[in-house]
Amino acid sequence: AQSVTQPDARVTVSEGASLQLRCKYSYSATPYLFWYVQYPRQGLQLLLKYYSGDPVVQGVNGFEAEFSKSNSSFHLRKASVHWSDSAVYFCAVSGNNNNAPRFGAGTKLTVKP
Amino acid sequence: EAAVTQSPRNKVAVTGGKVTLxxxxxxxxxxxxxxxxxxxxxxxxxxxxxxxxxxxxGDIPDGYKASRPSQENFSLILELATPSQTSVYFCASGGTGSQNTLYFGAGTRLSVL
Incomplete structure (x- = not known):
């Protein structure tokens, strides 16, 4: 089955700074890749997804991610973070054969004012 | 709007008891x-x-059973609950192929004492 590694359990940045959250995946076929965000005491919500085409995909609230097949990565970026971006971010992978999505351990982002 | 509803939102169970989410x-x-x-x-x-x-x-099915009696309903059953099953449980629904974005419920916080 596929798997996801998010190497950074916690990331702290100052408001207005740029952000990159890392995601590495393992999957033998063409992956479908996702970033979800979880605010306190809530379920997860989709930020963005990649299926094919342009490796840079845009999401909500100024987030974007870049797919790299050679590096098996799907890193999330934002040019300028806001305090409201503080949350837990999950990377997930599935495939085009209807297999169930697998998630990474998540990265807790704290944005300092 | 897509909606997934979980019940109960919080549950305290005794070891050895049966729990249905x-x-x-x-x-x-x-x-x-x-x-x-x-x-x-x-x-x-x-x-x-x-x-x-x-x-x-899935990847960790031991100690759990599932039931899907209809398109709309999906239950998770803990026949003999153990303290190691204390956790937050999330249900999600999704389409197939390129439509497999997941929509999550708000979660159920389960404590097994």
Whole structure:
């Protein structure tokens, strides 16, 4: 089955700074890749997804991610973070054969004012 | 708007007791999933379903059963609850192929004493 590694359990940045959250995946076929965000005491919500085409995909609230097949990565970026971006971010992978999505351990982002 | 509703939102159970977690979706999605969330592990897949009457084992199915009596409903059953099953449980629904974005419920916080 596929798997996801998010190497950074916690990331702290100052408001207005740029952000990159890392995601590495393992999957033998063409992956479908996702970033979800979880605010306190809530379920997860989709930020963005990649299926094919342009490796840079845009999401909500100024987030974007870049797919790299050679590096098996799907890193999330934002040019300028806001305090409201503080949350837990999950990377997930599935495939085009209807297999169930697998998630990474998540990265807790704290944005300092 | 896509909706996934979980009940109960909070549950305290005794060791050895039976616990049923319920999930209802109004998205008309074929696929439904149960995950548990634990610190350091992210979301781990317990069971999933491709449609009414079908259930599949995920990555950590031991100690859990699932039931999908209809398109809308998917239950997770702990026949003999143990303290190690104390966790937050999330239900999600999703489409197939490129439409497999997951829509999550708000979660059920289960404590087994």
């Amino acid at each position: 319920s999930c209802n979706q109004t998205n008309n999605h074929n696929n439904m999933y149960w995950y548990r969330q634990d610190t350091g592990h992210g979301l781990r897949l317990i069971h999933y379903s491709y449609g009414a009457g079908s259930t599949e084992k």
